[in-house]
Amino acid sequence: MKVLAYRGPGSMVVEERPQPRPGPGEALLKVDACSICGTDVRIANGSHRAYADALGRVPGHEVVGTVVEVGAGGRAADGERVFVAPNYGCGMCTACARGQVNMCEQPRAIGITEDGGFADYLLLHKDLVDQGNLLSFNVATATGATGLDIGTVALAEPLACALRGSRACRIGEGDVVLVYGAGPVGLFHLALARLAGAGAVVVCEPNAERRLRALAWGATSAHDADFDQLQAALVSAGAPKGANVVIVAAPVPAAQAQALELAGPWGRVNFFAGLARGHSRVELDTNLVHYKELVVTGTSASTNEECRAALELIVDGRVDAGSLVEARFDLASAADAFELAASGRAMKVLVTP
Ligand SMILES: [Zn+2]
Ligand SMILES: [Zn+2]
Numbered sequence: 001m002k003v004l005a006y007r008g009p010g011s012m013v014v015e016e017r018p019q020p021r022p023g024p025g026e027a028l029l030k031v032d033a034c035s036i037c038g039t040d041v042r043i044a045n046g047s048h049r050a051y052a053d054a055l056g057r058v059p060g061h062e063v064v065g066t067v068v069e070v071g072a073g074g075r076a077a078d079g080e081r082v083f084v085a086p087n088y089g090c091g092m093c094t095a096c097a098r099g100q101v102n103m104c105e106q107p108r109a110i111g112i113t114e115d116g117g118f119a120d121y122l123l124l125h126k127d128l129v130d131q132g133n134l135l136s137f138n139v140a141t142a143t144g145a146t147g148l149d150i151g152t153v154a155l156a157e158p159l160a161c162a163l164r165g166s167r168a169c170r171i172g173e174g175d176v177v178l179v180y181g182a183g184p185v186g187l188f189h190l191a192l193a194r195l196a197g198a199g200a201v202v203v204c205e206p207n208a209e210r211r212l213r214a215l216a217w218g219a220t221s222a223h224d225a226d227f228d229q230l231q232a233a234l235v236s237a238g239a240p241k242g243a244n245v246v247i248v249a250a251p252v253p254a255a256q257a258q259a260l261e262l263a264g265p266w267g268r269v270n271f272f273a274g275l276a277r278g279h280s281r282v283e284l285d286t287n288l289v290h291y292k293e294l295v296v297t298g299t300s301a302s303t304n305e306e307c308r309a310a311l312e313l314i315v316d317g318r319v320d321a322g323s324l325v326e327a328r329f330d331l332a333s334a335a336d337a338f339e340l341a342a343s344g345r346a347m348k349v350l351v352t353p
Contacts, residue, residue, distance in 0.1 A: 009046025025126030060117030
């Protein structure tokens with residue numbers, strides 16, 4: 001089988017490997033599609049700490065596929081179409097006991113700590129299978145009623161992460177929401193805010209094309225990162241004292257500082273995007289948190305439950321993930337796929353083995 005392996009900073013290489021056979025409790029997945037995430041781009045250019053000495057590891061954590069073989073005593077069913085929730089844990093710590101596998105003390109994830117989905121086949125660990133990370137879905141609905149294709153389902157992973165951040169902000173009916181960033185995840189936040197009943201969603205995004213996309217996705221208005229413009233936009237959206245919710249889905253330190261300024265009284269803020277290593281010390285006016293009684297949250301990755309909820313949002317068409325897929329590559333040309341993803345010219349790029 002073919003895989004796309006990390007061979008050092010800037011070097012992703014298509015290699016031939018023997019097809020794995022599942023041992024007891026394991027499952028073998030035939031990969032239908034794996035989408036490229038910003039995390040994968042960081043892995044490829046050598047700036048992901050989990051890949052510091054992981055030469056030969058296969059990235060890819062946004063995976064949809066078909067179970068083609070199950071090891072003895074395995075729980076997964078043969079022939080089942082599944083989305084793989086990528087994060088699983090030790091199964092023993094407090095976080096795991098609460099179902100918060102993303103916070104496990106020894107977190108594991110396909111494509112991060114072990115081989116992932118840029119491959120013809122993916123061997124799934126017994127613990128991942130046992131912890132319920134294989135989420136099946138109804139193909140008939142996915143392909144028929146909504147015209148959704150299977151590859152789109154891979155985007156349930158970033159959507160699940162966005163859902164976790166969105167829930168932390170407890171968006172309510174009529175809330176005015178400000179979202180920084182209109183990349184795939186920013187757009188997911190916008191869509192989730194609308195689904196949660198937001199009255200208006202103002203988007204801040206420096207790229208003009210992406211601003212247009214945000215408007216098409218239902219943004220009330222979209223602006224460059226100019227404080228006065230954003231403030232005026234919040235006034236016309238009905239929040240003269242500031243936004244009820246601010247989500248920072250762009251890895252920009254200045255946006256985190258500005259988020260506190262533009263949040264209104266009792267505002268909920270989510271620092272969704274992590275900042276680049278070495279750039280995460282940010283000067284914040286904490287009196288804004290104090291006097292406005294802000295709730296500042298952070299979220300990271302997602303749980304199986306969030307993956308399940310995100311999967312359903314995509315399969316039944318409530319979130320239009322399909323329109324974000326702008327290019328598809330087979331595994332042999334996966335290196336080109338990475339180049340396109342890194343260029344930022346495409347919203348989402350799929351590798352379809
Ligand atoms: Zn991802
Ligand atoms: Zn754990």
